[in-house]
Amino acid sequence: MSLLRRPRWWAVLLTVAGVLLFLRLGEWQLHRADEKEALLRRYAAAAQQPVREFAAVAATPPADAFPRVHLRGEYLPGREYLLDNPKHDQRGGVEVYAPFRPQGKDELLLVDLGFLPGNGTDQAPQLPPLPNGAVELSGFYQPPPGVGFEMGGDALAQQQAWPKTTIYLDLGQVAQDLRATVYPRVLALETEPASIYVREHTPDFSAMPPARHRAYAFQWFTFAVVAVVMFLFLHRKRKAKQGDLR
Structure with a gap:
């Protein structure tokens, strides 16, 4: 039944x-x-991996790893990008990116200089000057921050003055803005105790x-x-x- x-x-x-x-x-x-x-x-x-030469992974980085790399080249002065509303946003401030030309290459590499805390006002923080001439860099060759939902079109193309501010970072738009080919990943510089920048590159999943x-x-x-x-x-x-x- x-x-x-x-x-x-x-x-x-x-x-x-x-x-x-x-x-x-x-x-x-x-x-x-x-x-x-x-x-x-x-x-x-x-963080435990040995440092590799940038040229070995520049064009075809491993999909499942973020290699530590070393390279030499020059910054493009006066072409910084400020990522507003980064993962450190609760402290105010911006994540600062600067284009870098590796030695002997035409392509540009976008370097994540780190997080620059706010100055207590609505104005963008004052950026310290970039080094002049050839410098050596080391850091993690990792994917750029996620684009998310794009509103209002290409914000970089709409700005004339530098540094340029954006709420997301699209390497394709950066390449158009710089009128140059840009590498598919960014270089997140390793921590330096003496640097004014805060470098915390581990993904923030606190939310x-x-x-x-x-x-x-x-x-x-x-x-x-x-x-x-x-x-x-x-x-x-x-x-x-x-x-x-x-």
């Missing part, structure tokens, strides 16, 4: 669709947690750490279980009362 009433087709369809959706969202949250943990492991491993993704996954899986339980509860057979047996 069945304990359930025969459900309507649309009730079955809605329940199945809801359960599948909740399961898919839960799996996506678990996938994002795994991605972020793998990224943090790659950053941690990069959504891997553990929070897993917590959200648990919630979605719980919704899937609740949907099944509600379906069974609403379609259970009720015992007939004595007054109904006439």
Whole structure:
């Protein structure tokens, strides 16, 4: 004897669709947690790797690593880019990028000089001068910060004065702005105690750490279980009362 009433087709369809959706969202949250943990492991491993020559990885960097590199060349003076609203935004300030021409190359490399804290006003912080002439750099050859949702078109092309400010960093737009070919990654300089810049290049997942993704996954899986339980509860057979047996 069945304990359930025969459900309507649309009730079955809605329940199945809801359960599948909740399961898919839960799996996506678990996938994002795994991605972020793998990224943090790659950053941690990069700091332990030996320094390589930039030319060996410049055009075709490894997809799953952020190599430490060394190179020599010259900065392009007066062409800095200020990334507003970076990961240090709670302290005010900007992440500063400067184009750099490696020795013997025509392509330009965008160098992440680091985070420059705010000065307590709405004005951009005063940038220290870049070194003149040939210099040697070492750092991590890593992907640029994510572009995110672009609003208002190419902000760099709309500005005439330097340094130029942007809320996202698109290397394609930087290349158009500089009228030059730009390498596919940026060089994040290693920490220097004497530098005015704050250099913290590990991804900041404080707003959504891997553990929070897993917590959200648990919630979605719980919704899937609740949907099944509600379906069974609403379609259970009720015992007939004595007054109904006439």
